Amino acid sequence: MLSAEDNEVLCRIGAGTPMGELFRQFWMPAILSSELEADGSPRRLRLLGEDLVAFRDSGGKVGILDAYCPHKMAPMFYGRNEKCGLTCIYHGWKFDVAGDCLELGNEPGGEDHKHKVKIRSYPVREISNLVWIFMGDENQIAEFPHLEWAHVDAKQSHVTRWLQRTNWAQGFEGEIDSSHISFLHRTMNQSLRGAAVGTSLAPAGIWDDAPELTLRETDYGFVYGARRRADENTYYWRMTQCMFPIFNQIANDVFPRSGRCWVPVDDYNVMAFSYVYNADGPITEKEAETLEAGAGFPPLRDYGPTELDDGYVIDTFISKNVRGNDYLIDRDVQSEGSYSGIYGLTNQDRALQENMKSGFGLGPGKIVDRSSEYLMTADVPVITFRKMIIKMAKDLAEKGIRPAASMDGSLYNVRAISAITDIETFDELLEVYGDECRGIVTPAMAAE
Ligand code: FES
Ligand SMILES: [Fe+2]
Numbered sequence: 001m002l003s004a005e006d007n008e009v010l011c012r013i014g015a016g017t018p019m020g021e022l023f024r025q026f027w028m029p030a031i032l033s034s035e036l037e038a039d040g041s042p043r044r045l046r047l048l049g050e051d052l053v054a055f056r057d058s059g060g061k062v063g064i065l066d067a068y069c070p071h072k073m074a075p076m077f078y079g080r081n082e083k084c085g086l087t088c089i090y091h092g093w094k095f096d097v098a099g100d101c102l103e104l105g106n107e108p109g110g111e112d113h114k115h116k117v118k119i120r121s122y123p124v125r126e127i128s129n130l131v132w133i134f135m136g137d138e139n140q141i142a143e144f145p146h147l148e149w150a151h152v153d154a155k156q157s158h159v160t161r162w163l164q165r166t167n168w169a170q171g172f173e174g175e176i177d178s179s180h181i182s183f184l185h186r187t188m189n190q191s192l193r194g195a196a197v198g199t200s201l202a203p204a205g206i207w208d209d210a211p212e213l214t215l216r217e218t219d220y221g222f223v224y225g226a227r228r229r230a231d232e233n234t235y236y237w238r239m240t241q242c243m244f245p246i247f248n249q250i251a252n253d254v255f256p257r258s259g260r261c262w263v264p265v266d267d268y269n270v271m272a273f274s275y276v277y278n279a280d281g282p283i284t285e286k287e288a289e290t291l292e293a294g295a296g297f298p299p300l301r302d303y304g305p306t307e308l309d310d311g312y313v314i315d316t317f318i319s320k321n322v323r324g325n326d327y328l329i330d331r332d333v334q335s336e337g338s339y340s341g342i343y344g345l346t347n348q349d350r351a352l353q354e355n356m357k358s359g360f361g362l363g364p365g366k367i368v369d370r371s372s373e374y375l376m377t378a379d380v381p382v383i384t385f386r387k388m389i390i391k392m393a394k395d396l397a398e399k400g401i402r403p404a405a406s407m408d409g410s411l412y413n414v415r416a417i418s419a420i421t422d423i424e425t426f427d428e429l430l431e432v433y434g435d436e437c438r439g440i441v442t443p444a445m446a447a448e
Contacts, residue, residue, distance in 0.1 A: 002370035002386060007359055009390050011167045011367045013264040014049040018393035023048055023245055024136035025396070025406040027144050028263050029273045030054065030124070031131045032161060033154075035303075035315070036062055042086060043315040044077050044305075048135055049266040051312055052122075053077050055097075058084045062131050063097025066120040076119070095119045128152060129159045130273075140402075143409035146446045147247065148439035149257070149277040157277040158291055160298035162317045162346070163306060164272050167367045168264040169386075170353045171272055175248045175260055176240060176381040178213065178226050184348050186339035211238075213377075214426035215384055219404045220244060220411040222388065223437075224381050225426040234422050237429055239437070241416040242381070243405070244389055251418035255280065256287075259416070260297065268309050268366045271316070272346070274298050279440055299346045309362055321347035323354055323365075409446060413439040 002010065013020040028047070035043055036056035044067060045052045051067035053076045069076055069088040076095075080087045085102045087094040092105015099121030104110030123134045123141060128150055134141055144150075149157050164171050174180070215224035221244040230236040238251040241259075249259035255278040263271045274297040276283070283291075294300035299319035306316050321327040327342045327350065334341025340348045359369035375383055395401040405411045417436050423429045430437070 001373050001375060004359065004371050006386070006390055007367070007370045009393055010169050010370075010386060012267055013168065014267065018397040019245075019389075020048055021136075022389070022393040022396055022403065023264065025403055026136075026142050026246065027125065027132045027134050028246055029130050029159075029161070029261050029271075030064060030133040030263075032159060033062075033126055033129050033131060036131070039081050042077050042079060042081055044313060046265045046269075046308065046312060046314050047133065047271075048264055050135070053079075053086070054131065055081050055086050057086075057097050058082065061097045062124050062126055063095075063099070064122050064124050064131070064133055065095060065097075065099055069093060070117060070119050093117070095121075097121070097124075128157055129154050142406040144446065145243075145247070145405070146409045146411075146413040146439065146441040147243075148279060148413065148415065148441055149259075149275045151441045151445050152277050152279060153282075155282040156279070157275060158283050158288055159273060159275045160291075160317070161271055161273045162298055162301050162319055163265070163314075164270050164350055164354065165268070165323070166270060166350075166353050166356075166365050167267060167361075168262050168270040170356065170365070170368055171260075171262040171270045172245075172248075173382050173385065174349050174353055175250075175262075176224075176242055176385055177379070178238075178240065178381070179210065179378040182210075184340055184352065185345055187337060210378070213380055215381055216426065216430065217384070217388065218411075219408075220414070221405075222381070222384060223414070223416075223430070225429060227426070230420050234420050235424070236418070236420050237423070237426075238418045239416045239429075240381070241414050242385065243412050243414075244385075244392065244403070247412065249414070249416040251416045257415065258297070265314070266308065268362050272297075274346075294344045296345050299344045309366075319344075319347060319350065321350070323351075327351040410441070410443070413441045415439055 009018050013023055031054050038056050038060050039058050042053045042055040052064050053067045054064045056062050071093050074088055074090040078089055085094045085096045094103040096102055099119045101114040101117040104114050125132045211226035211228045213224055213226050215222055221242040223241050226238045228236045241249040246261045256276045258276040261273040265271055301317045301319050303317050305313045306318050307313050327347050329341045342348045342351055354365040356365050356368040358364050359367050361367045392403055415437050
């Protein structure tokens with residue numbers, strides 16, 4: 001349970017809000033590289049409540065600019081993307097990827113005045129299939145996160161995104177709510193266990209609906225271990241890395257390593273980015289095909305313009321299973337053994353998360369009512385997450401304390417592992433498996 005006041009702090013991410021400013025301390029995934037072609041169509045984004053347009057110029061450089069032209073606020077999306085710039089088609093003002101004005105089309109003597117005009121732009125970095133954005137103070141740019149999956153060769157990772165129509169915290173909390181996996185995802189897990197790429201599941205024969213959780217706070221968030229009995233002498237340990245405020249990684253000691261990032265679109269929508277990577281070699285075509293079958297992450301999805309709650313349109317992937325079609329729930333399948341009757345892990349999650357009771361703001365699912373929840377010991381990671389991230393946001397807002405991981409990207413160079421061992425305590429597991437929990441990103445790789 002959370003007070004209505006703290007729920008506001010947790011969920012509101014606009015500029016000037018405590019959580020909004022915390023997010024602006026970090027680099028965030030913005031759009032897939034594959035969505036942007038040189039001189040191709042610009043793509044509309046909304047990130048942290050700000051309307052933006054991304055485009056790739058003739059030279060291949062990516063820019064993310066204000067969605068609206070500074071002349072008369074016309075939409076840049078309809079602009080002409082050519083000759084190393086994006087031109088607003090209302091009166092011909094042209095901007096480059098850095099936001100500098102190249103031409104003032106309708107202005108006599110524009111050449112002499114164009115240096116005074118700028119469109120808001122944000123620093124971007126393109127690496128390993130993704131365009132990243134930093135939306136904070138340009139004089140205090142965060143160190144780029146040393147996340148393993150963000151630094152491997154593009155061929156070694158598979159990154160996707162789709163829209164979830166909830167506040168960001170609902171999505172993030174779902175990732176660290178381990179016990180729902182044994183229920184909501186039950187049948188999918190059983191049929192996929194040990195077989196699918198992109199899911200990370202227990203070895204055959206080991207399953208326990210109520211594992212014991214131990215959590216340790218870290219500089220970047222926390223790590224927790226779920227202990228299940230494997231046999232008389234050993235335990236099956238699964239670790240989850242929770243890297244505030246955006247990233248997580250779920251357990252696996254080999255490929256496929258995977259996790260999600262939750263990037264707030266606005267207070268009522270979040271973009272889920274899913275990554276799967278192989279630190280030792282490329283993702284094969286067959287593996288990519290399995291990933292795209294929709295059983296795990298990502299869902300089967302369409303791409304195109306999608307209207308948000310206030311009418312603003314973004315370009316995004318969106319699941320074929322949505323609230324309007326009841327996530328294609330099949331009651332016959334549900335009664336014959338599938339716990340949910342819904343196909344695909346992320347569709348199952350969204351069916352629940354997008355329809356939770358609303359606390360304030362728009363209708364169901366948007367910002368959940370956390371004031372009347374009944375949380376128990378299985379919810380310790382969620383409780384800890386809220387406590388820690390609200391404190392981080394308040395520390396920044398009230399005392400100017402910047403989060404450690406925004407200044408030291410190497411803190412993110414961690415892995416989530418799983419192990420079958422006779423080790424009994426999580427602290428001992430962390431000590432013995434310490435090296436395996438470190439990623440491969442060296443300072444030189446990070447500096448490239
Ligand atoms: S509104 Fe864009 S050039 Fe006039
Ligand atoms: Fe889930």
